[in-house]
Amino acid sequence: MTDAGVRAILPAGDRAILVELDSLAAVLSLQAALQAHPLAGQLDVVAAASTVLVTAATSDAARTIAAHVRTLDLSQRPEIDAALVAIDVVYDGEDLAAVGELTGLGAEGVVAAHTGSVWTAAFGGFAPGFTYLAGGDPRLEVPRRATPRTAVPAGAVALGGAYSAVYPRPTPGGWQLIGRTDAVLWDLDRDSPALVRPGNRVQFNAVRATALAPSAAAAATSAPESPAAGTAAAGTAPGLAVVRSGLQSTIQDLGRPGSADLGVTTSGAMDRGALRQANRLAGNPAGAAGIEVLHGGLALAALADQVLAVAGAPVDLAITDVDGGEREVPMLAPFALLAGETLELGVPQSGLRSYVAVRGGLDAPLILGSRSTDTMSGIGPAPLAPGALLGVLEAAPWSVVGNPELAAAEAPEVTELRMVPGPRQDWFDDAVVAGFGGQEWTVTPQSNRIGLRLSGTALERNRDGELASEGTVRGAIQVPPSGQPVLFLSDHPVTGGYPVIGVVATVDLDKAAQLPPGARVRFVPDTSAASAL
The missing domain is CATH 2.60.120 (Jelly Rolls)
Structure with missing residues (x-):
């Protein structure tokens, strides 16, 4: 039995675990092992800079996966797809000059360092087709922008921290933009929709600006328009x-x-x-x-x-x-x-x-x-x-309609949601954690299918700096710098960079989905999932 490379296994709710590892190599090894030989009840495996999030269909499956992870030898080199993906880039990004100053390389030096590296696709990001690329020239490590842009164009080539990436569709973002490409990062018509998958190697090639017709680039890199509901099923009346x-x-x-x-x-x-x-x-x-x-x-x-x-x-x-x-x-x-x-x-x-x-x-x-x-x-x-x-669709011939059912009891004035503490509770003092579970929060009008934005007494962190992006789950309660929590729901991003103080139990998430603006909610800690690990 071995847990080489594993620093800790933390509960991320009642049906997921967050595995902390001591290197990116161990991250990729664990991801490859679980994807090559998935366990019963295993749903998703999300690698990040130093963690792997594993979600499961049941609490028992999550516990079984945690026990299995402890037996793996992560020192073995994983079998991954190391195919080389070449991406042509026009280096005319809005932040290219600023990155040149930050690094001391100048604009031409940044381009030379970016194209002179063979990057490794480490893990997926917050949007389909967004992949964190690691292993580039260490001189290119730059901070994210102090104020994120509300819209980054599709095809933007960017640097953030020690990583590089290409934005597959228009989206907000705080990375430094150094160029643009017409490569299609995400295409559902391909057998593998993502152009760059974890494990791939990526080589950026500088091309002249005239190589990209602006209208063609925009068409190639923008996300395909969603089909109108009900119109894409050919032949269906x-x-x-x-x-x-x-x-x-x-x-x-x-x-x-x-x-x-x-x-x-x-x-x-x-x-x-x-x-x-x-x-x-x-x-x-x-x-x-x-x-x-x-x-x-x-x-x-x-x-x-x-x-x-x-x-x-x-x-x-x-x-x-x-x-x-x-x-x-x-x-x-x-x-x-x-x-x-x-x-x-x-x-x-x-x-x-x-x-x-x-x-x-x-x-x-x-x-x-x-x-x-x-x-x-x-x-x-x-x-x-x-x-x-x-x-x-045509109903199955053996199917029958159900008998009328009784309505559920009316919702209470304050909805209580059971919560599994952590996995990032250590970003807050004990008094803050205790206060979080004891106070009432109000659902704000800014809530949507991505999550419930809550208002109440701000939660203060006990440390400065940023949390490296890691996988998140439905039910995660993230705490941004404002101290006002966000409860992630069905359309939440796959990864997030704010500490999660707790995760709502799966059985209570349906109640959260029905909370309108102005509703009051209280989180009740439940440590049973944590103790089971």
Whole structure:
């Protein structure tokens, strides 16, 4: 038995572990070992500068993986794909001169050092196709910008700390921009969507500016436009038409685990229990795609006879027939929506998100195994818009609709969410940690599918500096420099650079998904997961 290279194994919630390692070589070795021989229940393996995050389907699987990691000899050279990827760059970035001054190399020296290095793709980043490249000329190590840009263009070649990277799509970012490329870093039409995968070697080549036509470069490096919901399934007859889309309505299933190493988060329904319930009532498998409706307002017209069910945040359901007659149907029970009829969802009486399931399940393109819309990465069908046509799959002949079910109890004035402490609790004094679990937090209007932004007494760190980016999980409670926590939800980034003070237990995340702005929440520490490791 050996734990060579492993400094610590920390709980990252009740279904994930964060393994601290003593070198990047050990990081790559552990990632390669787990990906080459995945264990039962293993979902995702996310490598970072000095950690590997492993998520699992159950708490027992997480504990088994932790025990297995302790037996691995990470001194062995991993079998990784070390293919060389050449990337042509026009070195005219906005920060090139500043980097030249910071390093003392001058602009031409920066270009020479950048192209003179063979970089190693160490780990994936916060967005699909973004890969941290290590092993470059140490003279190129520069700090991130004091104020991040709100938008970095696709194809930007950048330096941050000891790493280099290429931004695959327009996104905010704080790295120093030294050039641009027309290489397509992320393309779902390729067998391997990411141009650069962990383990690959990367060589940058300087080219003349005239080698890139600006319009062609922009087209090549921008993220492909998300297909309109319901339009990409060729040959499928549409079953519903969107009359009104409400504040935000998206197609969701149970998500796409297994691609976090490429920068793709699991995404999927925010309240997974509610989607499962709606599918159960409509006679569908639990993971069938339905519609997640934010704050009501959705109106759907049936183009053929359908059977639907609605669960989640309680709303009034009104059906208008072809003659203008109206009738109401209940939540949590299957009902018919006949051709020509229109269903309208009212505003929730409590909660935030309602789920519409259609017998057979909605048809949308399967991308990395899921039909879900990911608002963070832009993967999946576009949010619903008026006029969109939604295809409906044929129901399995053996499936039956479910019996009506009772509504859950009303939410309390203060919602309590069980929380597994850490993995970065040591960034805060004991008094701050104790106060965090004892106080109430308020959900702010800036919350979305990426996470709940909370307001309360600011949490002060006990150390300066930055935490090296590492993998994060759904339910992680990150604390940025402002001291106001962010509770990550379905569309959270795969990696983050702020300390996580705790992770909400999986069974309580559905409650978090239903918290509207102004709701009050309290985190209740649960140390059982930590002690099990």
